[in-house]
Amino acid sequence: MKKKIYIAGAGGMLGEAFHSVFKEEYELKCTDKDVNENWLSFLDFREFEQYKKDVTDFNPDYLFHLGAYTDLEYCELNQDDTYLTNTTSVENAVYIANQLNIPLLYISTAGIFDGKKEFYDDWDEPNPLGHYARSKYMGERYVRENAKRYIICRAGWMMGGGPKKDKKFINKLIKQLVKGTRELHVVNDKDGTPTFTVDFAKNVKLLFEKEYWGLYNLVCNGETSRREVAEELVNILGLSEEVTFKEVSSDYFKDTYFAPRPTSERLINKKLTLRDLNIMRDWKVALREYIDNYYAEFLEENLPATKETISL
Numbered sequence: 001m002k003k004k005i006y007i008a009g010a011g012g013m014l015g016e017a018f019h020s021v022f023k024e025e026y027e028l029k030c031t032d033k034d035v036n037e038n039w040l041s042f043l044d045f046r047e048f049e050q051y052k053k054d055v056t057d058f059n060p061d062y063l064f065h066l067g068a069y070t071d072l073e074y075c076e077l078n079q080d081d082t083y084l085t086n087t088t089s090v091e092n093a094v095y096i097a098n099q100l101n102i103p104l105l106y107i108s109t110a111g112i113f114d115g116k117k118e119f120y121d122d123w124d125e126p127n128p129l130g131h132y133a134r135s136k137y138m139g140e141r142y143v144r145e146n147a148k149r150y151i152i153c154r155a156g157w158m159m160g161g162g163p164k165k166d167k168k169f170i171n172k173l174i175k176q177l178v179k180g181t182r183e184l185h186v187v188n189d190k191d192g193t194p195t196f197t198v199d200f201a202k203n204v205k206l207l208f209e210k211e212y213w214g215l216y217n218l219v220c221n222g223e224t225s226r227r228e229v230a231e232e233l234v235n236i237l238g239l240s241e242e243v244t245f246k247e248v249s250s251d252y253f254k255d256t257y258f259a260p261r262p263t264s265e266r267l268i269n270k271k272l273t274l275r276d277l278n279i280m281r282d283w284k285v286a287l288r289e290y291i292d293n294y295y296a297e298f299l300e301e302n303l304p305a306t307k308e309t310i311s312l
């Protein structure tokens, strides 16, 4: 008999990877308010009674609460909706998991730190700057203080989902290149740690199998910056000769990206490493695999100049 996992908010970047990594060995029920796959059904996890009923009916061995609003600007402008989605919904999840006496997975973020330190390990004290970060940190605290058994994993700059689902940096850069931009404006004052969704899901799977409950930083190995990630992407795409970079400070984008962001949100997987459970790979290796596995077809159609370098 396969163990059962209920995954809430599974329609996004991370949900795609969780579905593909867990589907063979576990029986899954994946839900979202955006039903964009045939393996998803509808559930708005802000609705406590419906959430409780849907999970209880499935009777899972684990509850994974994945979904959130991840657009920092939306969160600054829509604070009530943000706390309802990112924080009180997590209280719903804790209640349900405790009532069914099952472990809960919650995804936190590197963005909960204030950026005053260069690196953050699992025991550093968060100090969120904006409402997205605060709403996620309050979710994290609620889980830590109230869930009977839990795993909390803090992710960094997410890379995943491919052209259809990736809402973040990699896809934004690729979209610009597809549009014909050959001078990329990239900030020189933001440091972080990329996190490939597939590697993240595999490491989460290992933690659940070992039953090592608790809080973990969980990012790709190797510290970096927005500038270096952009350069590596262009290099992987084989466009280094054509593309130039214009270094700007975050001020340059202040009208579009007005939400506060820490200067450094670099995480170190200290606890995972100490427990000998850190199977995350270097971010450059993960980025290359991400592009190969998720973008080959899209790039062949939309950016044929890259064909030589992507394994099709």
Ligand SMILES: NC(=O)c1ccc[n+]([C@@H]2O[C@H](COP(=O)([O-])OP(=O)(O)OC[C@H]3O[C@@H](n4cnc5c(N)ncnc54)[C@H](OP(=O)(O)O)[C@@H]3O)[C@@H](O)[C@H]2O)c1
Binding pocket: 008, 009, 010, 011, 012, 013, 014, 015, 031, 032, 033, 034, 043, 044, 045, 046, 066, 067, 068, 069, 070, 085, 107, 108, 109, 110, 136, 154, 155, 156, 157, 158, 165, 167, 168
């Ligand atoms: N993306 C990152 O860089 C990053 C970094 C660190 C941590 N995280 C965390 O990782 C988790 C997964 O994020 P992601 O990158 O996969 O984001 P994503 O691609 O936006 O996926 C999140 C999914 O949750 C859904 N959702 C939002 N509100 C919901 C609700 N009330 N009921 C049901 N589903 C709802 C979203 O639907 P809609 O699209 O309709 O809103 C979306 O399909 C989140 O907890 C996020 O905070 C993300």
